[in-house]
Amino acid sequence: MARELGVLSALDAAKTQWYHFTAIVIAGMGFFTDAYDLFCIPNVTKLLGRIYYTEEGAKNPGTLPPNVSAAVNGVALCGTLVGQLFFGWLGDKMGRKKVYGLTLALMVFSSLASGLSFGHSAKGTVATLCFFRFWLGFGIGGDYPLSATIMSEYANKKTRGAFIASVFAMQGFGILAGAIVSIIVATAFDHAYSAPSYEENPAASLVPEADYVWRIILMFGAIPAALTYYWRMKMPETARYTALVAKNAKQAAQDMSKVLQVEIEAEQEKVDTIVEREGNNFGLFSKEFLRRHGWHLLGTTSTWFLLDIAYYSSNLFQKDIYSSIGWLPPAREMNAIHEVFKVARATALIALCGTVPGYWFTVAFIDHLGRFFIQLMGFFFMTVFMFALAIPYHHWTKKENRIGFLVMYALTFFFANFGPNATTFVVPAEIFPARLRSTCHGISSAAGKAGAIVGAFGFLYASQDKNPLKRDKGYPAGIGMKNTLILLAVTNCLGMFFTFLVPESNGKSLEELSGENQDEEGDNREQQHVAASSSGRTVPV
Numbered sequence: 001m002a003r004e005l006g007v008l009s010a011l012d013a014a015k016t017q018w019y020h021f022t023a024i025v026i027a028g029m030g031f032f033t034d035a036y037d038l039f040c041i042p043n044v045t046k047l048l049g050r051i052y053y054t055e056e057g058a059k060n061p062g063t064l065p066p067n068v069s070a071a072v073n074g075v076a077l078c079g080t081l082v083g084q085l086f087f088g089w090l091g092d093k094m095g096r097k098k099v100y101g102l103t104l105a106l107m108v109f110s111s112l113a114s115g116l117s118f119g120h121s122a123k124g125t126v127a128t129l130c131f132f133r134f135w136l137g138f139g140i141g142g143d144y145p146l147s148a149t150i151m152s153e154y155a156n157k158k159t160r161g162a163f164i165a166s167v168f169a170m171q172g173f174g175i176l177a178g179a180i181v182s183i184i185v186a187t188a189f190d191h192a193y194s195a196p197s198y199e200e201n202p203a204a205s206l207v208p209e210a211d212y213v214w215r216i217i218l219m220f221g222a223i224p225a226a227l228t229y230y231w232r233m234k235m236p237e238t239a240r241y242t243a244l245v246a247k248n249a250k251q252a253a254q255d256m257s258k259v260l261q262v263e264i265e266a267e268q269e270k271v272d273t274i275v276e277r278e279g280n281n282f283g284l285f286s287k288e289f290l291r292r293h294g295w296h297l298l299g300t301t302s303t304w305f306l307l308d309i310a311y312y313s314s315n316l317f318q319k320d321i322y323s324s325i326g327w328l329p330p331a332r333e334m335n336a337i338h339e340v341f342k343v344a345r346a347t348a349l350i351a352l353c354g355t356v357p358g359y360w361f362t363v364a365f366i367d368h369l370g371r372f373f374i375q376l377m378g379f380f381f382m383t384v385f386m387f388a389l390a391i392p393y394h395h396w397t398k399k400e401n402r403i404g405f406l407v408m409y410a411l412t413f414f415f416a417n418f419g420p421n422a423t424t425f426v427v428p429a430e431i432f433p434a435r436l437r438s439t440c441h442g443i444s445s446a447a448g449k450a451g452a453i454v455g456a457f458g459f460l461y462a463s464q465d466k467n468p469l470k471r472d473k474g475y476p477a478g479i480g481m482k483n484t485l486i487l488l489a490v491t492n493c494l495g496m497f498f499t500f501l502v503p504e505s506n507g508k509s510l511e512e513l514s515g516e517n518q519d520e521e522g523d524n525r526e527q528q529h530v531a532a533s534s535s536g537r538t539v540p541v
Helices: 008-015 018-039 040-053 066-094 096-115 122-154 160-192 208-220 224-234 239-244 247-262 268-276 287-314 319-326 334-367 371-390 401-416 420-428 437-463 468-472 480-501 512-513 518-535
Strands: none
Touching: 008 239, 008 247, 018 096, 018 122, 018 160, 018 224, 040 066, 040 122, 040 160, 040 208, 040 334, 066 122, 066 437, 066 468, 096 122, 096 208, 096 224, 096 334, 122 160, 122 239, 122 420, 122 437, 160 208, 160 334, 239 247, 239 268, 247 268, 268 437, 287 371, 287 401, 287 420, 287 437, 287 480, 319 468, 334 371, 334 401, 334 420, 371 401, 371 420, 371 480, 401 420, 420 437
């Protein structure tokens, strides 16, 4: 009966309209900001090391100690995980719209505060930065379940996958924007305060104004979030929440009549019948949920967890991979600001060639090829290319082979985004009941961020060289870059197997997928069976 509600049928059958694109932009700008804030930090970590950890008279400029680097890169991910769980639950309790603006306001405040981090010492400044980046991550975490759920509940049945994937694809532009802003800021300061390389003059290679560079880059993330806030507050609550969770058929009909510009009848009796059914009242920790959606939740959490181990390891530590193959020159051959430029330029190139196209290939093909096929294909090719980078690793470190390494590396990002990095976001917003949809998406995405934390902290330590001289300076004994890449390839391979737990959601309504009309379908089948039996003839023998 859920799919017979006029307001839901109208949403499922609606042609692509202007409000669809408006919703994509409003929700997508949140993800643009998310990606900018999470992935701009690698562009400035080397600069932070030069400013706060360079020892006087040292042969090479300073770098962040492993524990500090792990904290700066990983603390926002910890905040994101907590935010996904909290706001995912809150989105089902209070409604999607009521908490949607709160996440954005938190992101604006924390972005600005991160750039204004203060302290009397290096430890004080870094500790303040980590504090505000945790709360930045907390706001970003809320954007995942709320944006995905809102877009899935607004979309029509035919192109729902493309609409949800379009929201997530704005991450690609956010990563690219982070690199471009870093390039522009670094170029402006490099021209204004032309400084020699560290090798030529260690003291002069770090101009005092370099401290402004990382602050401006981090604070810029507040601008797109602030510009979107007004439009988020203007969005009506989704009809599926209003009707199926808040039980207000009249308000749902009124809201969607304005959005779709058609007359929709309020059907309160049908809504009451749906929400009062015994089969539609189970909770998250019930046996009924475990029976209907237990394997689904395991599938969405495990695949997202495994994906993010590999994806965030590769993304957050691109600069270390580039340095390990010699694509970036040694730090002593650059001044502090020029190093930011070089790192950001490399990030922009990979984003432009692999990350951004991968996202939009998913948007173009997800409703044709299906979620399952794209996810399986993505994990497969990520595995292939990671092994291809790892096994002949020393071959790629030779100068004449670096272009080949970068092409293969870009392809891993392409198939991550034309693959599980997009589908793991889409599917949890489709297959769970309306009253648990935001919560389950929050749990799934939090599992992903747990994988990201494993990847961020694990990669940093695992990829360290076994050189005992480095261990004397506080670096742990790792397994090396080659073995780390092999480990990431195995992780992607495991993702392929867990993909088989995730159902295909292409072309079905949300109520069909979540089972909210399961009782009705069972009743219909029983009635059809009785009718067929009564109309059949009995032939005596």
